[in-house]
Amino acid sequence: KQDVEDSYLNQGVKEDTSEDTSEDPWQDEEYFGSYGTLRLQLEMLSDRARTEAYRQVILTNSAPLKGKVVMDLGCGTGVISLFCARLAQPKAVYAVEASSIAEHTETLVRQNGCEEVVTVFQGRAEELELPGTVDILISEWMGNCLLFEFMVESVLQARDRWLREGGMMWPSGASLCLVPCQALDYYTERMVFWEQPYGLDFTALQSLAQSEFFSRPRFSHLLKPEDCLATPCDVITLDMLTLHVTDLEKLRGQFTFIVEKAGTFHGFTSWFRVQFQSLERDKTTLELL
Amino acid sequence: KQDVEDSYLNQGVKEDTSEDTSEDPWQDEEYFGSYGTLRLQLEMLSDRARTEAYRQVILTNSAPLKGKVVMDLGCGTGVISLFCARLAQPKAVYAVEASSIAEHTETLVRQNGCEEVVTVFQGRAEELELPGTVDILISEWMGNCLLFEFMVESVLQARDRWLREGGMMWPSGASLCLVPCQALDYYTERMVFWEQPYGLDFTALQSLAQSEFFSRPRFSHLLKPEDCLATPCDVITLDMLTLHVTDLEKLRGQFTFIVEKAGTFHGFTSWFRVQFQSLERDKTTLELL
Ligand SMILES: [Ca+2]
Ligand SMILES: [Ca+2]
Numbered sequence: 265k266q267d268v269e270d271s272y273l274n275q276g277v278k279e280d281t282s283e284d285t286s287e288d289p290w291q292d293e294e295y296f297g298s299y300g301t302l303r304l305q306l307e308m309l310s311d312r313a314r315t316e317a318y319r320q321v322i323l324t325n326s327a328p329l330k331g332k333v334v335m336d337l338g339c340g341t342g343v344i345s346l347f348c349a350r351l352a353q354p355k356a357v358y359a360v361e362a363s364s365i366a367e368h369t370e371t372l373v374r375q376n377g378c379e380e381v382v383t384v385f386q387g388r389a390e391e392l393e394l395p396g397t398v399d400i401l402i403s404e405w406m407g408n409c410l411l412f413e414f415m416v417e418s419v420l421q422a423r424d425r426w427l428r429e430g431g432m433m434w435p436s437g438a439s440l441c442l443v444p445c446q447a448l449d450y451y452t453e454r455m456v457f458w459e460q461p462y463g464l465d466f467t468a469l470q471s472l473a474q475s476e477f478f479s480r481p482r483f484s485h486l487l488k489p490e491d492c493l494a495t496p497c498d499v500i501t502l503d504m505l506t507l508h509v510t511d512l513e514k515l516r517g518q519f520t521f522i523v524e525k526a527g528t529f530h531g532f533t534s535w536f537r538v539q540f541q542s543l544e545r546d547k548t549t550l551e552l553l
Numbered sequence: 554k555q556d557v558e559d560s561y562l563n564q565g566v567k568e569d570t571s572e573d574t575s576e577d578p579w580q581d582e583e584y585f586g587s588y589g590t591l592r593l594q595l596e597m598l599s600d601r602a603r604t605e606a607y608r609q610v611i612l613t614n615s616a617p618l619k620g621k622v623v624m625d626l627g628c629g630t631g632v633i634s635l636f637c638a639r640l641a642q643p644k645a646v647y648a649v650e651a652s653s654i655a656e657h658t659e660t661l662v663r664q665n666g667c668e669e670v671v672t673v674f675q676g677r678a679e680e681l682e683l684p685g686t687v688d689i690l691i692s693e694w695m696g697n698c699l700l701f702e703f704m705v706e707s708v709l710q711a712r713d714r715w716l717r718e719g720g721m722m723w724p725s726g727a728s729l730c731l732v733p734c735q736a737l738d739y740y741t742e743r744m745v746f747w748e749q750p751y752g753l754d755f756t757a758l759q760s761l762a763q764s765e766f767f768s769r770p771r772f773s774h775l776l777k778p779e780d781c782l783a784t785p786c787d788v789i790t791l792d793m794l795t796l797h798v799t800d801l802e803k804l805r806g807q808f809t810f811i812v813e814k815a816g817t818f819h820g821f822t823s824w825f826r827v828q829f830q831s832l833e834r835d836k837t838t839l840e841l842l
Binding site for chain 2: 309341347372453461464465472473
């Protein structure tokens, strides 16, 4: 296993200075509409660590990928499908996308000379009609706190209908990680701030500040390793080959943290970790944090 | 006049990395609702340059402010009213606020020991009933591109009803500034990006990128002096004492730019400048950029 935890913690997601003003775009009503389509794609593509992890998985598995049939579910611009077609020699790649970006995906496939291998299917996973089963189902379905977007449900449905017996899921496993942490800068800017702005006493606003700034999860928080108050733990771990849709309704996790460090506990930070099992037994499993 | 242009250009507004996801909160339906109230107040209060400018105006005019009646229109948390009461000796300050933050403003006034001087009036400027006319109307009404929010209309109506003959407006003047500029980083991240992400050709998405990322104004852009392609010009200049509500409908500006510098023209950046005329003739006018 490749451990990149520290680099993740430091580089992480860009600090979102206006975080509370923007809803998670994926939770948007317009999810399947055309507005903002490219912004979402750019978000994924600009996440170099994430996109590179998929590229790496394909590259390191290029030999066993030869002749295989791959489904790329929620393909977006088709970047993962194109990686497959260009870095390996699969028999076919089915690039599936529900949103209107699919109209452009086909053009991109042609422009990159992959139309012999990659076929774009526009439609929801649930209504999908493919030429046949697939050997590998690859998807970038992870959202905030791993499960937001709830695209995982579509992935499992597609798996049950189209993945051949003994086929591979990429990612093959996923974990939701949790750690108690301090967030001193964020807390200071939004809570301590009212204590004496411009020499005035605005403490009367602190309870309002607490409910306005601290009652909902904050996405895109950059966690520094030194702000972790304990060792992170995996609260939920999913095996993408055996997980059932019905399991999702009763997911439960347990955690125990031993805080051995001084600091102020401001909340929990969660992130996810996914594993990509090699197509060849006993080969390295790639991990993305 | 105090010129702080360079510091403004450099410090400016924080780079908003997720800009397109967040609408201008002031344009929001919830403008007068309670949700997000504090966020908007924090935005203003955290803009140290802006809040300090109001504080400075009051401080440098503390002698002539003595015994005067002041209206603070759209007072928010009441910070400007509190500056008046604490840094000068006005006869009375009428703190007017339409949004629900007003419920808290009264508490803040008491907690800062200013309840003898400052009275909070919750309601819209148009329906305002004050004890009498005022000597000074002070307001932080400026929005994006100076006029967005269109709060200026309420300010003018309040002026016509409540400012005494010969009274003072703060700001007393305002200008909308414009400059042709380049925005290479922003352009590269959103347009050049598609040329070869991960070795692929995604140029087919550039026209979509152009319409998605470049068809609407971008708020909170940080302009570096070296990105200005010409000398900025004042396109619109408002005299807050003589401006009429009807003038707002036919505002027009002219501009001529002489570009004497090499660079790529990506668009125009606009910002505003406001002046605060001293209450004593011939004294320095304070300017906020
Ligand atoms: Ca995702
Ligand atoms: Ca404003």
